Amino acid sequence: MRDITKPAQRDTVLVVDDSPDSLSLVTDALASAGVTVLVALDGRSALGMLDEVTPDIVLMDAVMPGLDGFETCRMLKQRHDLPVIFMTGLSETEHIVRGMEVGGVDYITKPVTPDELLARMRVHLTNARRTSSARAALDASGRHMLAVNAAGTILWSTPQASHLLEECLREDRLLIEDQTLTLAEWLERCLQAAGGPAVTVPDAEARVEARLIGQLAEDEYLLSLSRKRDVPPELLLSERLGLTQRQAEVLYWIANGKANRDIALILDMSPRTVNKHLEQIFLKLGVENRTSAAVIGLNAMH
Numbered sequence: 001m002r003d004i005t006k007p008a009q010r011d012t013v014l015v016v017d018d019s020p021d022s023l024s025l026v027t028d029a030l031a032s033a034g035v036t037v038l039v040a041l042d043g044r045s046a047l048g049m050l051d052e053v054t055p056d057i058v059l060m061d062a063v064m065p066g067l068d069g070f071e072t073c074r075m076l077k078q079r080h081d082l083p084v085i086f087m088t089g090l091s092e093t094e095h096i097v098r099g100m101e102v103g104g105v106d107y108i109t110k111p112v113t114p115d116e117l118l119a120r121m122r123v124h125l126t127n128a129r130r131t132s133s134a135r136a137a138l139d140a141s142g143r144h145m146l147a148v149n150a151a152g153t154i155l156w157s158t159p160q161a162s163h164l165l166e167e168c169l170r171e172d173r174l175l176i177e178d179q180t181l182t183l184a185e186w187l188e189r190c191l192q193a194a195g196g197p198a199v200t201v202p203d204a205e206a207r208v209e210a211r212l213i214g215q216l217a218e219d220e221y222l223l224s225l226s227r228k229r230d231v232p233p234e235l236l237l238s239e240r241l242g243l244t245q246r247q248a249e250v251l252y253w254i255a256n257g258k259a260n261r262d263i264a265l266i267l268d269m270s271p272r273t274v275n276k277h278l279e280q281i282f283l284k285l286g287v288e289n290r291t292s293a294a295v296i297g298l299n300a301m302h
Contacts, residue, residue, distance in 0.1 A: 011125060012036040012053075016046040016072065017061040017087065022110065026059060026087070029114035043067030043075075050080055057125055059117075062088035062099065070102050077103035081156055083124040087112055144225035147216060152188030161225050168208050186210075191221055233301045240300045242284060250277040254290055255297035 013030055017023050018041050030037045038055055040046035042064055058076065062069035073084050085106040086099045096107045105124050108117060144164055146157030157165075165183065173180040181189070190210040213222040237248035246267075253263045260278070264271045278290065287293050 010034060010036045011057070011121075012038065012055040013057050013059060013121070014038045014040060014046065014049065014055040015059045016040045016043065016064070016069065017059070018042060018064045019061065022061065022087070022112065025114070026112060026117065029117065033118055043069065043072030046072055047075060050076065050082075054080065055082065057121060057128070058082055058084045059121075060084050060086050060104070062086050062090050062095065070098055073099070073104055074102040083128045085117075085120060085124065087117075144227075145213075145222060146225070147220050147222050148187045148191065149219045149221070150188070150191065152184035152186070152191065154183075154187070155220055164208060164225055164227065187223070190223060236301050237297060241296070243281065247277050247281050247284070250274060251281050251293060251297045252301075254278070254281075255294045255301070257294075 013035050015023065015026055015030070015037060017026070017039075023039060027037045027039065038049065038053065040049050044067055046058075046060075047067075058073075060069045060073055064072075067075075069086060069088065073086075076082065076084065083105045084103060085108060086104045087108050087110060088095070089110045091109045099107045105127075106120050108120065144158065144161040146161045146165075147155045149155060168174055169183065173182060174186050187210065191212060193212070207227070209226050210223045211226075213224050216222050234245065234248040234252050237243055237251050238245055241248070241251070243251060249267055250263055253266060258266070260271050260274045264274050267274070278293075281293055282288060285293055285296050287296065
């Protein structure tokens with residue numbers, strides 16, 4: 001019987017190095033491990049190659065004529081989210097720190113030991129794929145999520161978050177209360193606020209709020225965006241869920257955890273009337289209990 005299983009996907013590695021001896025050692029080791037190898041002899045060539053093809057990982061020499069490896073990595077990370085491992089004879093702490101600051105994930109001193117290089121590559125490839133899978137899941141979920149560094153620079157975002165931010169930008173600036181800020185300045189403020197009040201950005205119909213969800217890595221923070229219209233939440237429920245005004249009011253308080261007797265007091269109606277409205281809400285929303293209705297209500301208000 002013919003084997004119809006798909007062949008295992010080969011990892012693709014871009015090696016950026018101007019040293020023939022180093023290139024020969026590294027490329028031979030990678031080829032023996034079944035890896036597809038791309039080669040660039042300088043930083044400019046590497047950046048140009050990345051416009052045409054996307055490898056899984058980059059091995060970068062730090063010392064090269066013209067554009068050195070540190071600057072090449074910094075420019076690369078502005079356009080591509082790829083793990084970069086530095087390979088260099090520079091072993092001082094300041095060089096290692098600089099490599100990490102420009103976006104490197106690891107630092108191997110020359111002469112390179114092939115087995116060590118392959119082991120470290122596998123670790124970073126696994127981590128990169130886990131991160132990629134998590135981001136793909138966020139993209140598919142329709143969530144407005146983005147990751148930024150401490151300076152407010154966007155590292156990645158879901159398509160929904162990118163679209164929402166584009167709507168808010170006016171000539172590359174955001175109008176916040178009586179002042180204008182760049183996007184990076186606003187995101188930096190959101191990080192500084194942490195668990196405090198979110199910074200709001202008015203647009204034509206709504207405000208967009210950003211809240212810090214948590215820290216993903218040493219200099220990578222996850223933010224969640226939400227659009228909030230300047231209208232009462234009950235009106236949002238009525239418009240978005242097709243409810244009457246009274247039904248929307250009941251659902252609003254259900255979503256806020258109130259019991260039927262409390263809702264009756266708040267809305268000045270009898271508990272029996274609250275139950276009647278709740279029956280109609282369940283029917284319109286296609287749910288069977290107040291918990292499911294509350295979840296739908298909370299989502300509709302955000």
